[in-house]
Amino acid sequence: MDKTLSRDGTSIAYRRRGDGPTVLLVGGALSTAADGAALAALLVPRFTVVTYDRRGRGVSGDGGPYTVRREIEDLAAVVAATGERVSVFGMLSGGALALEAQAAGLPVDLLAVYEPPYTPGTTGLLYKSRCTARLHRLLADGDRGGAVELYLSRTGVPEDTITRMRRAPLWSGLEAVAHTLAYDDALLGDGSVPAARFASVTARTLVVTGGFSTAQAHATTLALAAAIPRARHRTLTGQTRELAPHVIAPVLAEFFDRPVHARQAS
Incomplete structure (x- = not known):
């Protein structure tokens, strides 16, 4: 794996494969870059796919103390290391991180998230x-x-x-x-959907949930889609929290494979 340095000097490991527009995968809790390999393999024929070990996982470093800002800086360092704008897919808490990063100004045109696990109410x-x-x-x-x-x-x-x-x-x-x-856990704050903060998300965003997921997951993703200015919601039939790579891959390919002029106009 290649490595880049986050702003605080922490080493962040990432892997880049394929050719074409760049898609960055952000994993959820307990995951490493290796957990994104199956989805990456399905996207590689059409995209350059970047996976990375989040802070404290795999072969990435873990400079402390932890703050959400530092994780945003880690993600920004990986994006900068690619040398171009990227599209981002965040899974579960990785989706919360991707949203926080984009709201903070990470240069992303297209963003997809799957069931960020907020617990409003x-x-x-x-x-x-x-x-x-x-x-x-x-x-x-x-x-x-x-x-x-x-x-x-x-x-x-x-x-x-x-x-x-x-x-x-x-x-x-x-x-x-x-x-x-x-x-x-810190990424999710008190569990409420940070609607005011996510009103700053400028990327065109796809918020996805599974058809067999919990009622709370459905309600939360609908609330997220309503809070994000340029978001739309999609439910994947038959899917649960354990999302199948072969189901989400064509959805992401369709969403991320938009012509540059269409992205700029939308």
């Missing part, structure tokens, strides 16, 4: 507050496994599946990046 905000407090207690106590389990249970993974995962080789890799769950 009185019940959702209380649930987020309680989970945040528990996550920080677990991490402060050094219980990385407990932090991963909390995240998985929050995202709907059944208890028996988590038990099996704990015995699998992949568990040690999840524990290794468990501290970054606090980063994703």
